[in-house]
Amino acid sequence: MTAPTLGAATAAVPPRRRSTSWTAARRVVLRKPGRVIGLGILVFFALMAILGPYLYPGQLAVDPESIYAPPSGAHWLGTDFAGSDVLQEIVVGARYVLLTASLSALFTAVVGTGVGLVAGYHRGLADSVLMRATDFILTIPAFPLLIVLSTVWSFANPLEMSLVLGLTGWGGVARAVRSQTLSLRERGFLEAARGLGLPTRHIIVKELLPNIAPYVAMQLLLSVIGFIGAEVGLFFLGVVPFSSSNWGVMLNQAVFAGGAMNSPEALGYLLAPLVCILLLTLGVVLFLDAVDELFNPRLRERS
Amino acid sequence: MIEARNITRTYRTRGAFTGERVVQALRGVDFTLPRGGAVSFIGESGCGKTTLGKILTGLETFDGGELVVDGVELSTVPQRRRASYFRRIQMIHQDPYSALNPTRTVDQILGDPLRMRARQTGDRAAGVVDRAAELLELVGLEPDGVLPKYPHQLSGGQRQRVVIARALTVDPEVLIADEAVSMIDVSMRLGILGLLRDLRTRLGISLLFITHDVATARYVGDGGELHVIYRGEVIERGPTDTVIQSPVHPYTQCLLSAVPVMRGLEEPGPDRLVPLAALDERTRTPGCLFAPRCPFADERCTAEHPVLGRTGGVEQEHACFHPVPRRVVAVETV
Amino acid sequence: MTDTVQLTAERAEAAAEVSVRDLTVLYRTDQGELPAVAHADIDLPTGTITGLVGESGSGKSTLALSLMNAIPAPGRISSGSIQVNGVGDVTRLEGRALRRVRGRALGYVFQASQNSLNPLKTVGKQLLDLGRAHDVQDMRGLVRRARELADEMGMDGARVLDSYQHELSGGMRQRVGIVLALVLNARVLILDEPTTALDMLSQAAVLEIVRKVHRQEGLTTLVVTHDMGVVSEIADRLAVMYGGRIVEDGPATEVLQRPAHPYTRALIGATARITGDTDTARALPGRPPDLTTVPRTGCVFRERCPLAMDVCAETEPQLLTWAPDRRRACHADPATTAATGEGA
Numbered sequence: 012m013t014a015p016t017l018g019a020a021t022a023a024v025p026p027r028r029r030s031t032s033w034t035a036a037r038r039v040v041l042r043k044p045g046r047v048i049g050l051g052i053l054v055f056f057a058l059m060a061i062l063g064p065y066l067y068p069g070q071l072a073v074d075p076e077s078i079y080a081p082p083s084g085a086h087w088l089g090t091d092f093a094g095s096d097v098l099q100e101i102v103v104g105a106r107y108v109l110l111t112a113s114l115s116a117l118f119t120a121v122v123g124t125g126v127g128l129v130a131g132y133h134r135g136l137a138d139s140v141l142m143r144a145t146d147f148i149l150t151i152p153a154f155p156l157l158i159v160l161s162t163v164w165s166f167a168n169p170l171e172m173s174l175v176l177g178l179t180g181w182g183g184v185a186r187a188v189r190s191q192t193l194s195l196r197e198r199g200f201l202e203a204a205r206g207l208g209l210p211t212r213h214i215i216v217k218e219l220l221p222n223i224a225p226y227v228a229m230q231l232l233l234s235v236i237g238f239i240g241a242e243v244g245l246f247f248l249g250v251v252p253f254s255s256s257n258w259g260v261m262l263n264q265a266v267f268a269g270g271a272m273n274s275p276e277a278l279g280y281l282l283a284p285l286v287c288i289l290l291l292t293l294g295v296v297l298f299l300d301a302v303d304e305l306f307n308p309r310l311r312e313r314s
Numbered sequence: 315m316i317e318a319r320n321i322t323r324t325y326r327t328r329g330a331f332t333g334e335r336v337v338q339a340l341r342g343v344d345f346t347l348p349r350g351g352a353v354s355f356i357g358e359s360g361c362g363k364t365t366l367g368k369i370l371t372g373l374e375t376f377d378g379g380e381l382v383v384d385g386v387e388l389s390t391v392p393q394r395r396r397a398s399y400f401r402r403i404q405m406i407h408q409d410p411y412s413a414l415n416p417t418r419t420v421d422q423i424l425g426d427p428l429r430m431r432a433r434q435t436g437d438r439a440a441g442v443v444d445r446a447a448e449l450l451e452l453v454g455l456e457p458d459g460v461l462p463k464y465p466h467q468l469s470g471g472q473r474q475r476v477v478i479a480r481a482l483t484v485d486p487e488v489l490i491a492d493e494a495v496s497m498i499d500v501s502m503r504l505g506i507l508g509l510l511r512d513l514r515t516r517l518g519i520s521l522l523f524i525t526h527d528v529a530t531a532r533y534v535g536d537g538g539e540l541h542v543i544y545r546g547e548v549i550e551r552g553p554t555d556t557v558i559q560s561p562v563h564p565y566t567q568c569l570l571s572a573v574p575v576m577r578g579l580e581e582p583g584p585d586r587l588v589p590l591a592a593l594d595e596r597t598r599t600p601g602c603l604f605a606p607r608c609p610f611a612d613e614r615c616t617a618e619h620p621v622l623g624r625t626g627g628v629e630q631e632h633a634c635f636h637p638v639p640r641r642v643v644a645v646e647t648v
Numbered sequence: 649m650t651d652t653v654q655l656t657a658e659r660a661e662a663a664a665e666v667s668v669r670d671l672t673v674l675y676r677t678d679q680g681e682l683p684a685v686a687h688a689d690i691d692l693p694t695g696t697i698t699g700l701v702g703e704s705g706s707g708k709s710t711l712a713l714s715l716m717n718a719i720p721a722p723g724r725i726s727s728g729s730i731q732v733n734g735v736g737d738v739t740r741l742e743g744r745a746l747r748r749v750r751g752r753a754l755g756y757v758f759q760a761s762q763n764s765l766n767p768l769k770t771v772g773k774q775l776l777d778l779g780r781a782h783d784v785q786d787m788r789g790l791v792r793r794a795r796e797l798a799d800e801m802g803m804d805g806a807r808v809l810d811s812y813q814h815e816l817s818g819g820m821r822q823r824v825g826i827v828l829a830l831v832l833n834a835r836v837l838i839l840d841e842p843t844t845a846l847d848m849l850s851q852a853a854v855l856e857i858v859r860k861v862h863r864q865e866g867l868t869t870l871v872v873t874h875d876m877g878v879v880s881e882i883a884d885r886l887a888v889m890y891g892g893r894i895v896e897d898g899p900a901t902e903v904l905q906r907p908a909h910p911y912t913r914a915l916i917g918a919t920a921r922i923t924g925d926t927d928t929a930r931a932l933p934g935r936p937p938d939l940t941t942v943p944r945t946g947c948v949f950r951e952r953c954p955l956a957m958d959v960c961a962e963t964e965p966q967l968l969t970w971a972p973d974r975r976r977a978c979h980a981d982p983a984t985t986a987a988t989g990e991g992a
């Protein structure tokens with residue numbers, strides 16, 4: 012029959028060198044300048060969070076001579092109510108904020124994806140139980156819980172904060188992943204995998220997960236932003252005790268102690284953390300554009 | 315190889331407004347698929363063909379009847395051990411575009427089931443690479459070119475061949491091809507059909523061929539049987555050529571009349587038949603299911619249910635009170 | 649170009665409802681702008697059904713869409729003209745004038761139109777939207793006309809207008825598509841793959857309806873399909889496309905009986921048929937080309953052609969008249985391609 016001819020036709024197409032995932036990823040990011048900028052911003056803040064505390068070790072320097080000083084050569088972003096350097100505070104405060112937000116996001120992504128996958132793939136009893144649990148989680152409001160917990164915990168450890176934020180936040184991801192899984196389940200390739208008798212673990216990890224990975228990755232990035240907002244908000248409102256210097260505390264101090272709303276003095280102090288949050292959001296939004304292509308081999312190789 | 319006895323499957327769905335909807339997807343289907351044999355099921359959309367295929371591959375449950383694989387009645391086998399029986403029956407999916415995971419290369423797509431199979435049989439995993447190449451060659455693909463590719467880098471015909479190769483990884487004895495060529499480019503369809511025919515003769519694999527395109531059923535090889543299914547019930551069956559050339563059930567006749575005529579090369583069959591109405595899955599009747607659409611229905615047809623049998627002195631089995639052979643398919647001119 | 653070609657072209661133009669001349673449509677791709685349709689020349693004679701066949705990616709939909717000047721970005725019509733009776737050159741129309749032509753002069757039923765109805769609106773609502781978009785004054789008349797058409801097509805008009813997409817079967821949706829295409833009294837009906845997702849019985853029913861409406865309304869119809877069976881069942885004329893070129897056209901039965909292009913012949917030979925010897929049927933070697941893999945020089949079919957010669961790699965064959973009312977684009981002798989036209 013035509014079998015050999017088709018084989019010949021395949022041979023005629025020069026075998027494409029399988030680019031490693033790294034070069035492919037680099038190509039995807041380099042394809043649009045926005046993505047490079049986005050990635051740059053994300054890397055910048057990541058470095059700030061990692062290296063910040065080493066850059067300015069020890070306590071923040073307090074300089075009673077210059078309180079609320081305007082930006083100058085010595086203090087690029089001015090100083091705060093205690094005369095500490097704002098830039099220094101931003102840099103040092105980044106770790107707590109970013110670490111908590113990233114941990115929370117990771118937590119939501121892992122738990123949400125796990126629950127969603129298992130519920131969606133197994134359906135039936137597992138689905139009912141997990142979804143009831145999800146619904147329950149969705150009804151727990153994070154803010155009041157944090158206020159209550161703050162009477163017990165000081166939230167000095169980023170882990171505590173992210174545990175609470177993460178624990179209350181995975182419901183949405185779980186629901187979305189479940190519905191994606193349910194629809195993927197009916198796709199031919201999953202039916203085929205089941206028909207071949209491949210183990211469930213294989214099906215979930217190797218067949219299902221890669222297909223929802225872009226969604227999960229996007230969710231992860233977006234929830235980092237969400238959690239930064241939530242967390243900074245909590246500190247800003249002062250509902251959780253200040254345990255360390257961070258962006259939320261800065262905002263709170265600027266508005267409630269520095270009167271940044273009606274005097275220009277503390278403006279730099281107020282704007283600095285705000286701009287950082289905006290920049291980070293911008294970075295995430297710009298980079299999101301690349302996520303789909305990074306995970307989808309079809310989009311990835313076009314160039 | 316496979317014997318199905320009186321398989322039934324009823325779906326109950328509950329819509330928000332429509333109330334309960336009951337669809338009898340299969341109403342007692344039985345057939346025997348011998349080793350190396352071919353049985354084709356034809357019927358219009360929604361008559362239960364895919365449901366049957368899924369039941370046979372263990373992807374769908376059935377609520378009545380018996381399924382015998384290699385002489386073992388499956389309900390006597392504990393649930394956990396059924397997998398080894400269903401392994402012998404593999405499905406070739408209709409849509410080669412959704413049947414392959416877009417995030418995995420052909421290498422991985424074939425490698426994983428091969429490794430699993432190697433563990434089951436106690437073979438060395440090292441043979442997996444060779445085996446993948448061997449299978450691809452068997453289905454007429456060039457291994458080096460295809461193995462590193464993602465599905466989207468292959469044409470429809472190539473994908474369908476990969477799907478077939480994947481089904482062969484677990485050493486099946488039966489292939490179930492559900493509309494296996496309908497999504498393939500016309501120029502390459504016959505290639506896939508020829509491949510299926512080859513697998514029958516070369517590997518002794520049995521083939522269950524499911525389609526709504528009757529003409530393709532002729533291409534899966536000699537000694538095949540054609541079963542015509544209507545609303546979950548087989549209403550006519552016999553050797554493929556007999557059923558096509560002289561169908562006796564009016565539904566078969568309508569179905570065959572609908573095959574387009576290649577004017578210029580063929581003349582329309584003299585007795586071409588058109589159903590009186592469109593399919594309505596909801597109608598219930600104690601009589602012949604086809605009666606509301608049948609041009610020859612009489613009172614008996616609406617009152618009594620015809621059962622599959624060999625009456626009226628014709629070669630094939632049928633479920634009709636008034637079996638009359640008619641020539642409905644096109645006739646070659648020249 | 650020879651004199652005979654000129655003559656036939658003039659003869660055809662006199663009676664053609666739509667005549668396409670030297671149409672080239674480009675899509676922008678990673679490898680630059682590539683032609684999905686190249687130098688297409690075709691007439692749709694008034695009152696006939698023309699079948700346009702070809703494999704996936706051959707440019708059928710692109711050609712059909714350009715008749716309405718509706719090529720989506722990143723594509724564009726780069727050259728050629730499309731004369732439509734009573735409208736003029738469609739490629740020169742823009743904006744409002746173009747929108748009026750779509751629907752009023754040319755009715756189009758999209759590929760996969762089974763899924764192109766709005767799932768959230770009843771068919772009737774969508775009909776009114778259509779009327780509003782075309783500034784129809786007499787909405788009652790429009791609805792009446794739609795009901796008539798639906799009734800003609802064997803549906804309960806009133807019920808259909810009150811239905812949502814999901815309440816209709818595939819065949820019915822296809823018919824609704826035809827109703828919407830014709831309700832503004834278009835004279836030209838373009839159907840892109842009208843039966844592809846349907847089973848045999850629904851396909852036969854839809855084809856029968858196309859034939860009936862075509863005759864009753866005196867339309868000029870273009871049916872785009874990849875299925876030889878479908879065209880041969882209903883078309884008067886047949887045009888075969890490959891790699892963006894029209895490689896052959898002529899009266900349907902003649903082309904089927906005596907294909908004059910190796911591709912046409914191979915396509916007929918590769919069609920699963922209900923009669924005849926199954927052993928003689930042959931799949932084509934190779935795979936259908938797409939925009940990027942189609943040969944850039946010489947004949948587009950040469951990589952799969954059993955008759956390919958040296959000249960085929962160098963010069964692209966022109967679509968020329970070789971017998972009365974028959975055209976083909978091939979360097980080989982017509983006798984060699986037609987001799988075994990049966991696929992036997």
Ligand SMILES: Nc1ncnc2c1ncn2[C@@H]1O[C@H](COP(=O)(O)OP(=O)(O)OP(=O)(O)O)[C@@H](O)[C@H]1O
Pocket residue numbers: 325326327337338339357358359360361362363364365366526595847
């Ligand atoms: N999971 C399900 N739940 C409810 N009804 C179902 C389900 N699967 C199938 N059905 C119904 O059972 C009937 C048979 O469906 P099936 O898919 O087997 O038909 P088919 O012959 O394969 O049709 P097609 O040619 O369209 O693929 C249909 O009426 C369908 O609506």
Ligand SMILES: Nc1ncnc2c1ncn2[C@@H]1O[C@H](COP(=O)(O)OP(=O)(O)OP(=O)(O)O)[C@@H](O)[C@H]1O
Pocket residue numbers: 675676677684702703704705706707708709710711720721722723759874937938939940
């Ligand atoms: N928007 C687009 N951008 C780039 N290329 C396109 C675009 N649309 C179509 N093409 C290419 O143009 C060529 C012709 O496409 P077209 O849709 O006209 O084919 P067709 O004959 O209708 O195929 P099918 O039978 O699959 O519908 C194909 O190679 C296709 O890949």
Ligand code: SF4
Pocket residue numbers: 563564565602603604605606608609610611612615620633634635636
């Ligand atoms: S039994 Fe009666 S209604 Fe049924 S197919 Fe035969 S003639 Fe028609």
Ligand code: SF4
Pocket residue numbers: 909910911947948949950951953954955956957960965977978979980
């Ligand atoms: S021009 Fe040459 S390659 Fe092209 S179809 Fe004719 S013979 Fe074949």
Ligand SMILES: [Mg+2]
Pocket residue numbers: 363364365492
């Ligand atoms: Mg089906």
Ligand SMILES: [Mg+2]
Pocket residue numbers: 708709710759840
């Ligand atoms: Mg198309």
